[in-house]
Amino acid sequence: MAPLFDESSVDDPDRIAERDPHQTLRALATAGAQVREAVTLAGEAGLDRVSSGERPRSVLVAALGGSSVVAQVLELLAEPGSPVPVSARRNLPFPGWVGPLDLVVAVSLSGRAPGPVAVAAEAARRGAALLTVGATDSPLADICAQARGVHIGVGRGRISSRTGLWSLLAPVVMAANQLGLVDAPASTLEAVAERLDEQAEACRPSSESFVNPAKLLATRLAESVPVILGDGPLNGVAAGRAASMLARTARMPATCGELPDAASQIVACFDGPFTAVGGQGAGGRGARDDIFADPFLDGPAQPRLGLLMLRDAPPEMRSLESDEAEALTDAVLQSAEETGVTVSTVTAEPGHPLVRLAGQMAQTDFTATYLAIGLGLDPAVSPHVADLRDRTGH
Template sequence: MIDEAVLDDADALARVDREGSLRVLASAGAQVRAALSAEHDLERVRDDGRPRSVLVAGLGGSAVVGDVVAALAGAGSSVPVQRRKGGPLPGWVGPLDLVLAVSMSGRAPEPLQIAAEAARRGARLVSVCREGSPLADVTARARGTVLAVPRNGVPGVPAAGSRTGLWSLLAPVLLACGAADVLDLDAHDLGLAADRLDEEAETCRPASPGFVNPAKVLALELDGVVPVVLSDGDAAEAAAARVVSMLARTARVPAVRGTLPDDAGDVVSLFDGQFVGGAGSAGGPGGGAGVDPIFADPFLDGPPGPQLRLLLLSDTEDVPHAGPVRAVASHAGVRVSELAAPPGRPLQRLATLVARTDFAATYLALGGSIDPSRSVHLADLREVWASGDGATP
């Protein structure tokens, strides 16, 4: 449960946030500008022209990069975009295809293996990683393009991992996709997105009181519930994938996601289940909601269980699909949180959705005295994998 006193005390937040996650998130706009000011050599990417298809390989916090590229390309793109977290390189990838391998450290085995196989097949290869890393070496030997991530990140900001440093990975990838004529965007679009990220950082800053800070408000709404994230629009779908990942890895909260209208039926079916209704209730007669939690008696009805909460994300001005779901949720007694991106270019709208929910997930962790940068069990898992029993997450 969130301690609201901690949430509204910037010093208390800083004591829990020992690795400075909030400061790194606030540097998202600066991460984009650092990528724009870097001397990335995209001439060869541009000269090679539009590829037959694009495959984006990324794992963990880097995986959402592929979701964003696919979202910005859209369903109507003439260049198919596929995402790959691990496993072998698909058999159809060849010299006409572009493989983008993304890893902050440049050491993640899966992107590294995919890059090596892409090089063997003669595919066009672009890597976003640290200079001098194994991934950079594989790419250089294949005469591919290495878009280096700065080792020191943004001056005055703690070092970013792939989760909090998303935009330092995403910006070079988007520049490469623009140069390859896969996406209709350029440095100007990235500059507009950086401005939007700066606006969100100011709005959601730690010193901003909870009643006017939209990220803190959303964190309170997601406290102690089972979030179900529904997206409407391509950019919102990519943002939903990011939200679920951030809730799990940052706030330690399990969440599921779906898209509208495809998954509306699956989601409203949950309204008849055990996560809707009163304390200790799996639903009233006929599968309806049980006792209202406000009137529940903990002695007669049992302790309250986690309740489902719907989070609607939209990146479109007109939301024709959300209305019916919202109405059914209201009738079933399911509470709804909504976040609609302000008008702008697709990348701007995506930036708003990602930044707002990134801050909310981090405040949800910090308000519950959880350091978002440290997970004992994730560290244990990495140790096991590093011992040779599997791949690194």
């Protein structure tokens, strides 16, 4: 049975305040300010010291959970032209090849995540250069200070990597730019901040559902089993972030993929029980709508598969590769529509890759939050996650 999404609640200021007591929407709206604050904090922390010596032989980024997107973004930006390899790590064991010639970047908003803290400690032991980003008064900051590395704080009021992402990501991008690993100068970060501000304005709570892109998208996803598909590497990162936010914030299980690799496994789902032409489903009835069905006698209708396609902005210069990618995306969308899949599309606005990615992630971040509110959930707190932490001590 599809979840009961109360569309009126996302337009009611009182009900938003009631269901979002930790002000997740407000925190997401500060993303642009986070970028600008990070630039200032990085300068005060002496980020220039990271690039004062020779370029590192390699860069290893340690991050997990909601912070792991930092490593994914850096890999994405560095891949086209970085002169040194960039890799990601969530936890120990520490790669045997890392040593004094390498740079290790450890990211944790609280500065207490076991994986990044352990990686930073081992990097310090081996004499690798160390850059850390997280809370100032934390084990991560202490390890960095002892190793004479560079630690960048995240400012006040950052309580979750889901809403404080750019406090973590911006300093890492700045360091990578200084090292010549990515092309993202100060003007790019300001453009990122502006794009995030634009999304915050478009998705603000006072904007009515019929014009608010995040509220509209939340309404459509609430009635579906969501699948998020990116049309290439950039939107593959955005799709992963969207799936994580839907699960963690809105408690909606979502799967994600990236074209072209995920085309077959996603399209195969169009033959399954959650489409109009699919199987009989768990309740003995197909997903085809039946206006005469009695929910008490026949059981509730199954939710319909919902495809959220994240598309990149049209390229400035067309090529055979871009034409083939566009044709594949269009073919997947056509197949979805023909089988009764609920299809939604979010297309990036033009700009630097990091700017385009920022806009995509911001809209789906707001979408997941409005979806939680419409479902009557607190976007910031999951009782079962709290219970899991109590059981495990983490």
